Amino acid sequence: MDFEFTVNGVFQAISLERKEDRVSIRHGDKTLEAEVRVISPNTISLLVEGRSYLVIIARDKHKKHIWLDGSAYLIQSGKEEQRRAERGDDRAQKGKSVVTAPMPGKVVKVCVAEKEAVRKNQTLAIVEAMKMENEIKSPLEGFVKKIHVSAGELVDSEKPLLELEPKV
Amino acid sequence: MFKKILVANRGEIACRIIRACREMGIASVAVYSEADRAALHVQLADEAAGIGPAPAVDSYLNMDRIIETAQKRGAEAIHPGYGFLAENPEFARRCEKAGIVFIGPNSRALELVGDKIRARQTMEKAGIPIIPGMKSVAAGIVEYEAEARKIGYPVMVKASAGGGGKGMRIVCSEEELRAGIEGGQREAKSAFGDESVYLEKYIEDPRHVEFQVLADNHGHIVHLFERECSIQRRHQKIVEETPSQALTPELRLRMGETARKVLQVSGYNNAGTVEFLLDRNKNFYFLEVNARLQVEHPVTELTTGVDLVQQQVRIAAGETLSLKQEDLAQRGHAIECRIYAEDPSRNFLPSSGRILYLREPGGPGVRHDGGIYTGWEVPIYYDPILAKLIVWAETRESACARMAAALDDYVILGISTTIPFLKDVISHPRFREGATTTAFIKNHFENWKVKEVAEVGLTLALAAAALDDLSPSQKTGPAPGSKKEVYSPWQTIGRWRIGEKT
Numbered sequence: 103m104d105f106e107f108t109v110n111g112v113f114q115a116i117s118l119e120r121k122e123d124r125v126s127i128r129h130g131d132k133t134l135e136a137e138v139r140v141i142s143p144n145t146i147s148l149l150v151e152g153r154s155y156l157v158i159i160a161r162d163k164h165k166k167h168i169w170l171d172g173s174a175y176l177i178q179s180g181k182e183e184q185r186r187a188e189r190g191d192d193r194a195q196k197g198k199s200v201v202t203a204p205m206p207g208k209v210v211k212v213c214v215a216e217k218e219a220v221r222k223n224q225t226l227a228i229v230e231a232m233k234m235e236n237e238i239k240s241p242l243e244g245f246v247k248k249i250h251v252s253a254g255e256l257v258d259s260e261k262p263l264l265e266l267e268p269k270v
Numbered sequence: 271m272f273k274k275i276l277v278a279n280r281g282e283i284a285c286r287i288i289r290a291c292r293e294m295g296i297a298s299v300a301v302y303s304e305a306d307r308a309a310l311h312v313q314l315a316d317e318a319a320g321i322g323p324a325p326a327v328d329s330y331l332n333m334d335r336i337i338e339t340a341q342k343r344g345a346e347a348i349h350p351g352y353g354f355l356a357e358n359p360e361f362a363r364r365c366e367k368a369g370i371v372f373i374g375p376n377s378r379a380l381e382l383v384g385d386k387i388r389a390r391q392t393m394e395k396a397g398i399p400i401i402p403g404m405k406s407v408a409a410g411i412v413e414y415e416a417e418a419r420k421i422g423y424p425v426m427v428k429a430s431a432g433g434g435g436k437g438m439r440i441v442c443s444e445e446e447l448r449a450g451i452e453g454g455q456r457e458a459k460s461a462f463g464d465e466s467v468y469l470e471k472y473i474e475d476p477r478h479v480e481f482q483v484l485a486d487n488h489g490h491i492v493h494l495f496e497r498e499c500s501i502q503r504r505h506q507k508i509v510e511e512t513p514s515q516a517l518t519p520e521l522r523l524r525m526g527e528t529a530r531k532v533l534q535v536s537g538y539n540n541a542g543t544v545e546f547l548l549d550r551n552k553n554f555y556f557l558e559v560n561a562r563l564q565v566e567h568p569v570t571e572l573t574t575g576v577d578l579v580q581q582q583v584r585i586a587a588g589e590t591l592s593l594k595q596e597d598l599a600q601r602g603h604a605i606e607c608r609i610y611a612e613d614p615s616r617n618f619l620p621s622s623g624r625i626l627y628l629r630e631p632g633g634p635g636v637r638h639d640g641g642i643y644t645g646w647e648v649p650i651y652y653d654p655i656l657a658k659l660i661v662w663a664e665t666r667e668s669a670c671a672r673m674a675a676a677l678d679d680y681v682i683l684g685i686s687t688t689i690p691f692l693k694d695v696i697s698h699p700r701f702r703e704g705a706t707t708t709a710f711i712k713n714h715f716e717n718w719k720v721k722e723v724a725e726v727g728l729t730l731a732l733a734a735a736a737l738d739d740l741s742p743s744q745k746t747g748p749a750p751g752s753k754k755e756v757y758s759p760w761q762t763i764g765r766w767r768i769g770e771k772t
Contacts, residue, residue, distance in 0.1 A: 103736075105732070105735070105736040105739065107732055107735055107736075109728065109731075109732070114728070114732055116729070116732040116733060116736055118733060118736050118737070125733070125737075127729060127730075127732075127733045129728075129729040129732060129733075132725070132729060134726070134729060134730070134733075136730070136733065138737060140737070140741060143741070144627055146734050146737060146738075148730055148733070148734070150726075150730065155730055157730065157731070157734040158627055158629065158681055158683065159734060159735075159738050160626030160627040160683040160684060161626070161738075162624070162626060162684065166735050166738060167626055167627070167683035167684055168683075168731045168734055168735060169627075169681045169683055170727055170730055170731045170734065171723075171724075171727050171730075172677075172678040172679075172693075173690075173720075173723045173727055173731075174681075174683065174690070175727075175728070175731040177731065177732065177735045179739075204616070204619055205619055205620050205621060205622065205650075206622050206650045207620070207650055208650075210456070210460075230460065231620040231622065231650050232611070232620040232622070232650060232651070232652060232653055232654040233436065233460065233461055233652065233653055234504070234620060234654075235453065235456065235457055236619060236620075
């Protein structure tokens, strides 16, 4: 049975096949055999050639958060990631750049005005979270097309702060 | 001894204090903001009281509300933890007036050491070495410019009421000065409610070495040796250890005696920390007194065998220090790593959200001081510290190995944390050599990214994701990652049940 995932923006295909008490895992040109024991909804034990791996799995709306052998992986199913990429393309096609809040927080200051010309890396706004001020820098040279927030406003992660139009 | 203590804090430190109270047979009252109703400290305490909306100014900094709550609940003392009201002399004074014991220094000493500028003046008079810089706040930018020229660039902007790296800026030239001062003032205002800043000579590549001190109300002062806190990002400590690799027994003795003298000339009581900068030539300068329990206090506890929180409570209750300087000794080596809700690959950007899974490391010599649990939603309003991982071992080398293993075992899923970054710090050859200075992160970890992992790890993680899609705990129907949606996945592979043998 075949599965498609995206890990850190890289597409990954994997196929599993059950063979009696084991599962055969095919990933790229590599094949592994693992004995599987699902211990709880969050934990799976895998034995691979005598080596013991504990896998911890948690889920949110979009992703699986997987911990294995001291490393954490963010895994999305293939389709969702494609849709997300398509949405991103839409945005890019309109020829504007949306600057979003990198984390939830409070807008302390908007440093630019609409129609103002901005340099790359110029500070556009300051968002405070967890008592730290974070400067939001311009990703490009151009001018400010629209400002969506004002000082004092609480913003969520990914919330558009302002729109830029690149210099042509 | 007190019968009931109100803990005017949140997070891991509130939990730490509540545990000490419980061991001493003292009832604890937790206070919480609207964002913290489900917080761990509320769960652990004997009693809990809401004190207002989420922003700290309306809750954890609301002095009237906290004192009123203590009175209503019959708490005889308030432990302020660190941050919030811990070093606020007005709060200490109001407690004193209300007949409640403030577990910390008296308000006069707090006022003196809390005002970094006055403290510098006092220490200079007492013959304690200080960093060259301003001895008062300037009236405006012109005066700051003149002072900066006098001191010589690079200079450091520091919050007069400061601590914890808040309000601090390094300024290398006059063009940057205005922005540095304004940024520092804004941050200081929001963190401490006081926007005054001053300038100091910036000492390049120093070590940050501090001494833990305890003073009772009867004039007895002991120091409990040093902590080396040089590993910092954004002027905030992230790894601390003791003993310091930079101190010789002779230097340790001299700095310890200086630390005791600092408390003496300040008329200080209860627990405090005297911070020093140690330059390349092993000159040390008084930096400031942290008039509170420090975040990194556990490394001292593990090497001296003294419970600092219990000592604080005993001192506040008027007991005489039972510790004698000559009886105190350091044993073994302890390291602390601070686990922050931050994304180290994105310049330590705060990362709030829900903790989907938590597994704390354990084993001999491993201590975990946390304020989190699986399902806890980390709020955006407060300091991003989640927990502290502290290890003790006989030697520094084994402590490093123990810390590396503990970090490897530590699982927090759902939000970004400093764990992967800390692993690389602990395993860095320069760290292993003990070559730690405040520029360590900047010199060795600029633009840090998570290391690529062994490919078998990725394969197994993907296999686990696929198995998870098939597990009955997921919604039934076609698995979201599956291509062949027309077939039931169970037909091809069979379902896995919890505890089932394969």
